[in-house]
Amino acid sequence: MSVKVEQFPFPFTEDRYAYSNNSSLLKPARSITITDHYLKEIQLKRELLQANHKRCFRSLPISLESQWEAMRRIFAELAQSESEHFSLEKRGNEYRFQNHLLGEEERFTYRDSSSIELQPLDIAGRHVQEDLIIMGDRHDGLFLEAGQLCFPSNWSLTFVLGMEFKSIHTPVPGIDQNDFISKVERFISRIRLNEAWERKNWSMTISNMLDTPLETYANWGKLRLKVTDKNVGEMVHLRVEVQRLLRLPMTNDILFSIHTYLLSLNDLIQNDLWLKRLYTTIQFLSDDIAEYKGIALYKNELIQFLEKTLNEKGLSL
Amino acid sequence: MDDFYEVKVRKVEQLTADIKRYTFISERTELPSFGAGSHITLHLPMGNRQYSLINNPLDMENEYVIAVKKIGQQEGGSSYLHEKINEGDVVKVSPPHNYFPLRLEAKHHVFFAAGIGITPFLSMMAYLKSLGESFELHYAPSSEDDCPFYNEMNEMYPNQIIYYFMARDSKKKKLKETLKNLKVGAHIYTCGPQSFMDFIVDYCRELGYPKKYIHEERFKPAKVIENPQPFEVTIENKKKKVLVQEDQSLLDALHKAEIPLAFACRRGICGTCEVKVCNGEVLHNDAFLTDDEKRDKMLACVSRGIDHISIAVD
Numbered sequence A: 001m002s003v004k005v006e007q008f009p010f011p012f013t014e015d016r017y018a019y020s021n022n023s024s025l026l027k028p029a030r031s032i033t034i035t036d037h038y039l040k041e042i043q044l045k046r047e048l049l050q051a052n053h054k055r056c057f058r059s060l061p062i063s064l065e066s067q068w069e070a071m072r073r074i075f076a077e078l079a080q081s082e083s084e085h086f087s088l089e090k091r092g093n094e095y096r097f098q099n100h101l102l103g104e105e106e107r108f109t110y111r112d113s114s115s116i117e118l119q120p121l122d123i124a125g126r127h128v129q130e131d132l133i134i135m136g137d138r139h140d141g142l143f144l145e146a147g148q149l150c151f152p153s154n155w156s157l158t159f160v161l162g163m164e165f166k167s168i169h170t171p172v173p174g175i176d177q178n179d180f181i182s183k184v185e186r187f188i189s190r191i192r193l194n195e196a197w198e199r200k201n202w203s204m205t206i207s208n209m210l211d212t213p214l215e216t217y218a219n220w221g222k223l224r225l226k227v228t229d230k231n232v233g234e235m236v237h238l239r240v241e242v243q244r245l246l247r248l249p250m251t252n253d254i255l256f257s258i259h260t261y262l263l264s265l266n267d268l269i270q271n272d273l274w275l276k277r278l279y280t281t282i283q284f285l286s287d288d289i290a291e292y293k294g295i296a297l298y299k300n301e302l303i304q305f306l307e308k309t310l311n312e313k314g315l316s317l
Numbered sequence B: 001m002d003d004f005y006e007v008k009v010r011k012v013e014q015l016t017a018d019i020k021r022y023t024f025i026s027e028r029t030e031l032p033s034f035g036a037g038s039h040i041t042l043h044l045p046m047g048n049r050q051y052s053l054i055n056n057p058l059d060m061e062n063e064y065v066i067a068v069k070k071i072g073q074q075e076g077g078s079s080y081l082h083e084k085i086n087e088g089d090v091v092k093v094s095p096p097h098n099y100f101p102l103r104l105e106a107k108h109h110v111f112f113a114a115g116i117g118i119t120p121f122l123s124m125m126a127y128l129k130s131l132g133e134s135f136e137l138h139y140a141p142s143s144e145d146d147c148p149f150y151n152e153m154n155e156m157y158p159n160q161i162i163y164y165f166m167a168r169d170s171k172k173k174k175l176k177e178t179l180k181n182l183k184v185g186a187h188i189y190t191c192g193p194q195s196f197m198d199f200i201v202d203y204c205r206e207l208g209y210p211k212k213y214i215h216e217e218r219f220k221p222a223k224v225i226e227n228p229q230p231f232e233v234t235i236e237n238k239k240k241k242v243l244v245q246e247d248q249s250l251l252d253a254l255h256k257a258e259i260p261l262a263f264a265c266r267r268g269i270c271g272t273c274e275v276k277v278c279n280g281e282v283l284h285n286d287a288f289l290t291d292d293e294k295r296d297k298m299l300a301c302v303s304r305g306i307d308h309i310s311i312a313v314d
């Protein structure tokens, strides 16, 4: 589902792309953003959870405390930042969360598993567009201990459950050059209680499909071979993940939220600066990253399309 | 800079001859929640002082509770609190941080406290009890008369506390006995005077206990460079020289001189703005580099040179 241009978080601030710690402190600390696509995306999420629950939700027992904390935190944040659409009432340990957009409510007794039917993170995730991951901050590293993941960009929750941060990142080419990913991990370990940091990650998706897990690669991966100079603008979408890292104060674990946005190239090229930046970024993209992001298969068509558009608009770089 | 909150002293209780408990509340804002082992920073006329929070994080209802022992000189922070701060007064506090978190993956938690070093364990024990996790406390109070929370603790944790009211030598012997009998999978936490923590940590090392299972509370003074001075920097691999003004960071000065250097956090926690130090003395002001790395690296967003340094950038 592609988003309206005004709500699209364009990721490139420079003309060259290399892996870097592009995180910035977010004040006030937030994990969630509601966009115009709320209803459609929530519906899609619920369908995916219904059809493939194990693929989309996984947890280890140790994550339960953090899941409770994350759920309460997310509901409180929604009630505070989107008060016309959500509310949260508390009486002692009894909570009532109301979602006016969906006409639903969730009641629970804090930390009482008998008061809920699904795990807390699985409940919270059904009210937000973000994918939600809990990274446990353990004495020997950061471990992926729970997740509700409906819109992954070619990765598998089943595969990474219980994995350590650095191991999760091993498929990424060159990610440990100059100790990069170890330094990122050290950075995360320094994030203070209640603080949120935001970064953007990007890739490209053929079609406007949000749900591109590794498990269904056979269905959507082959679309990369179908890109032609005629359909590039329509088929190829820039995929941006706005990722937020929040230190949960009570358990000291990290809530990692991922909000995925898609924008077709036809929509993107309406913005001259975006067009120029995307062009130079793709042009100078290293081969291994182009390969990793799946762009290599249609890179020529892509470059030609962007060059042609630049020419038609009379833009120089 | 950190945000801060103005909190009101709701209650002051004298616990022992020189220990008082303070309860702070906010009538205006919601105070951020915290985890067991966290501390807050009080902004006092003599500077900032850190105190562990002692309330159960799960029961906290917009209040922070600390316990303070009056120590040392008249001008100290603890004397000021004891003598000048009363119910109804307003104090400035920075939000809680946690350098001493519980490791919830532990099979069992073993606490070693001496004197007023008991404070972080009060929030930890209350929290673990709510969670139903197993723990034990080994407590060496200053003396039998100076044992705060004695009755409260005995009531709440009747079978989990061992007191060490005894002469120094027998105390050490008994602590060693305890440490020798620890089971695999237990995490050890210690807080108290430096000599006490050193004793615990050194003996654990001697026993070969895994380093990552031993945790000490070390209050690091909040790092600020008082009175920043200008300094000169030679960038060796660019054959350039820049002057960093007193109100400028090295990162800003480099950017102004059009020497690109990547950055992200601008507060010394991400390591992105690292540069190589070739020569000169550096005032490190970050929470990222290890001592080893500090020998020839610095973070340009927060650390400063003294007089003249030379560096290399990528």
Ligand code: HEM
Binding pocket: A019, A020, A021, A022, A023, A133, A135, A144, A154, A155, A160, A168, A169, A171, A172, A184, A188, A199, A201, A202, A203, A245, A254, A256, A292, A293
């Ligand atoms: C703490 C939560 C995080 C989790 C759970 C996570 C997880 C992942 C996963 C699953 C992938 C895809 C790996 C694959 O292809 O199999 C990935 C890619 C990547 N991650 Fe992370 N990550 C986290 C935080 C970060 C942070 C904070 C940074 C950098 C500051 C980062 C940098 C990257 C980069 C550069 C890639 C490659 C993406 C691309 O080129 O498309 N990650 N991450």
Ligand code: FES
Binding pocket: B262, B263, B264, B265, B266, B267, B268, B269, B270, B271, B272, B273, B274, B288, B299, B300, B301, B302
């Ligand atoms: S920019 Fe993060 S350490 Fe300097």
